[in-house]
Amino acid sequence: DAKTTQPPSMDCAEGRAANLPCNHSTISGNEYVYWYRQIHSQGPQYIIHGLKNNETNEMASLIITEDRKSSTLILPHATLRDTAVYYCIVRVQNDYKLSFGAGTTVTVRA
Amino acid sequence: DSGVTQTPKHLITATGQRVTLRCSPRSGDLSVYWYQQSLDQGLQFLIQYYNGEERAKGNILERFSAQQFPDLHSELNLSSLELGDSALYFCASTPAPGRTDTQYFGPGTRLTVL
Numbered sequence: 001d002a003k004t005t006q007p008p009s010m011d012c013a014e015g016r017a018a019n020l021p022c023n024h025s026t027i028s029g030n031e032y033v034y035w036y037r038q039i040h041s042q043g044p045q046y047i048i049h050g051l052k053n054n055e056t057n058e059m060a061s062l063i064i065t066e067d068r069k070s071s072t073l074i075l076p077h078a079t080l081r082d083t084a085v086y087y088c089i090v091r092v093q094n095d096y097k098l099s100f101g102a103g104t105t106v107t108v109r110a
Numbered sequence: 111d112s113g114v115t116q117t118p119k120h121l122i123t124a125t126g127q128r129v130t131l132r133c134s135p136r137s138g139d140l141s142v143y144w145y146q147q148s149l150d151q152g153l154q155f156l157i158q159y160y161n162g163e164e165r166a167k168g169n170i171l172e173r174f175s176a177q178q179f180p181d182l183h184s185e186l187n188l189s190s191l192e193l194g195d196s197a198l199y200f201c202a203s204t205p206a207p208g209r210t211d212t213q214y215f216g217p218g219t220r221l222t223v224l
Contacts, residue, residue: 034212043112043200043215044153087153096166097143097155098202098213 004088009105012082018075020104022088025069032091033064034098035073037084044087044100047073078108113137114203114216122222128189131219135182135203141165142184143204143213144176148197159184191223 005023012018024033034049048055048062050071055062061074075082087103113136123129135142144156155168159178170176173191178184188195198220202213 038153041198041218041220043114043202043217045112046212046214049212096141096158096204097168098145098153099155100153102152 004090004101006086006088006101006104008102009107012075012078012106012108014080014108014110015077018078018082018106018108020073020075020086020088020106021070022073023070024088024090027068027090028092029068033062033068033071034089034091035060035062036087036089036098036100037082038087038103039081039084045084047086049091078106080108080110082106083108112214112216114201114214116199116201116216116219118219119217120220120222122224123191124224125191125193127191127223128187129191129221131186131188131199131201131221133184133186133201133203133216135184135201136214139203139205139214140182141204141211142178142182143202144170144184144186145200145202145215146197147200147218148194153200156186188221193223196221196223 035047036044038044050062064071085103115134117132141160143158147153156170158166162178173189176186198218200218202215204211
């Protein structure tokens, strides 16, 4: 699996955009970038995923650099309920497991 | 709500005992995945089943086993329990074992071994 590097923690002000970086410099051409989050010991929650192009859904936007060596998850208007551990995962072709690292603990402050 | 259900929510037992955790996948999903989350190891993949057959195996201990039944629910059996088996156990499901299928997770079972 391509390894990912995320900052261990970050703070964000409520109502502001939260930009979560992830480095995956060894990613292969057919590996996808997935983002999940886990709110206080609940089951991990899928957020978004992408291969090359930027993606947006109702939860977040995913920006992948042209060389695909890094990506940024953007939560456009963070709320207190977005406080969670965010995991950036690269998924190997034909490998069905998700390999979770330590993630980024995001704390949204009022 | 992901649509994946897990029972029980909490389980407290003693060392040496055996327990069974149950998972029901989302309606229509054929594949089930089990993960373990302990304080020191993080979230780790254990095993995957697709339509009743074992498909992939991770770092699952020999004391642990799983199966998927014809109605597609899955059970994870943990035996000869040790203190270190205390953890959160999650299952996830997908429609088919394609590499881009998104896994949706259940709420988990918290196992405490005393």
